[in-house]
Amino acid sequence: MTTYEERTELLAAAVNAARAAAEVLEGGYRKRLDVERKGRIDLVTEYDRNSERLVRDMLSRHTGLPVVGEEEGGSAAADGPTWYVDPLDGTTNFVHGHPYFAVSLGLVEAGRAVLGVVLAPALRLEWTGVVEGTYDTLLPEGARRDARRNGEPCAVSSTEELLEAMLATGFPYDVHTSDDNNLAAFGQIIRRCQAIRRCGSAALDLCHVAEGTFDGYWERKLKPWDLAAGAAIVVAAGGTLSNFGGFSVKVTDGHVLATNGPLHRLLVAELTGR
Numbered sequence: 507m508t509t510y511e512e513r514t515e516l517l518a519a520a521v522n523a524a525r526a527a528a529e530v531l532e533g534g535y536r537k538r539l540d541v542e543r544k545g546r547i548d549l550v551t552e553y554d555r556n557s558e559r560l561v562r563d564m565l566s567r568h569t570g571l572p573v574v575g576e577e578e579g580g581s582a583a584a585d586g587p588t589w590y591v592d593p594l595d596g597t598t599n600f601v602h603g604h605p606y607f608a609v610s611l612g613l614v615e616a617g618r619a620v621l622g623v624v625l626a627p628a629l630r631l632e633w634t635g636v637v638e639g640t641y642d643t644l645l646p647e648g649a650r651r652d653a654r655r656n657g658e659p660c661a662v663s664s665t666e667e668l669l670e671a672m673l674a675t676g677f678p679y680d681v682h683t684s685d686d687n688n689l690a691a692f693g694q695i696i697r698r699c700q701a702i703r704r705c706g707s708a709a710l711d712l713c714h715v716a717e718g719t720f721d722g723y724w725e726r727k728l729k730p731w732d733l734a735a736g737a738a739i740v741v742a743a744g745g746t747l748s749n750f751g752g753f754s755v756k757v758t759d760g761h762v763l764a765t766n767g768p769l770h771r772l773l774v775a776e777l778t779g780r
Contacts, residue, residue, distance in 0.1 A: 508587055522564065523568075558591065561575070590611075595624075611734075613734070616640060634653070651744070655717050660716055660717040662715060662767065695776050715743075715766065716745060721765065724764070751778055
């Protein structure tokens with residue numbers, strides 16, 4: 507397992523790659539784009555592909571670690587660290603000229619996200635996070651961690667009541683055809699909390715939990731590259747990360763609940779009926 511010092515060095519390489527990819531995305535933002543469909547509402551552009559190729563090249567050359575990405579796939583290391591990257595998280599927003607899209611690069615070891623960078627070029631925001639060792643649903647007491655927003659330390663909120671909470675969620679690409687589409691959970695939880703936002707980027711939703719803007723976030727059917735960076739940043743900011751049942755979650759599991767901690771048990775109860 508990599509040390510905290512090694513992870514800090516790897517984070518610096520990821521930040522450089524994310525900033526380079528962000529420059530690529532800025533070149534296409536609010537421009538006329540050639541858009542392809544991977545599914546009914548799942549879009550892809552040349553900027554998804556070009557930014558991913560750039561990130562793959564930079565991370566491979568500077569870290570020597572395997573890279574798995576949304577557009578070009580890849581193979582994870584059997585035991586060691588692996589990069590999971592989505593250099594354009596929020597493609598639908600990007601296509602429509604909406605500013606909520608981001609470069610999302612995360613490092614995963616033993617299924618757990620241990621460092622990440624999320625950069626939202628249209629918002630001029632950059633989040634980073636790195637943690638020491640491994641964890642179950644939150645970082646053990648005494649383990650080193652560092653979470654930052656535009657270079658300044660950030661932390662999760664202290665909200666304790668659902669009625670005072672602003673939450674975030676999303677819906678899967680098969681929302682039109684699958685009953686496992688999050689609509690029932692949304693309908694239930696919206697009655698219990700102050701507000702729910704649907705921003706269209708899992709990476710940004712997680713970062714908003716990490717900085718204390720959102721008090722919690724849940725979503726179904728996510729891919730590892732959707733989760734890796736933001737999950738690491740949430741844990742680094744003192745948050746709690748689990749599956750819907752409140753148990754330890756790997757980035758490959760797909761369903762995730764991320765909160766400030768005090769709200770975690772309450773949201774587990776809402777999502778499971780327990």
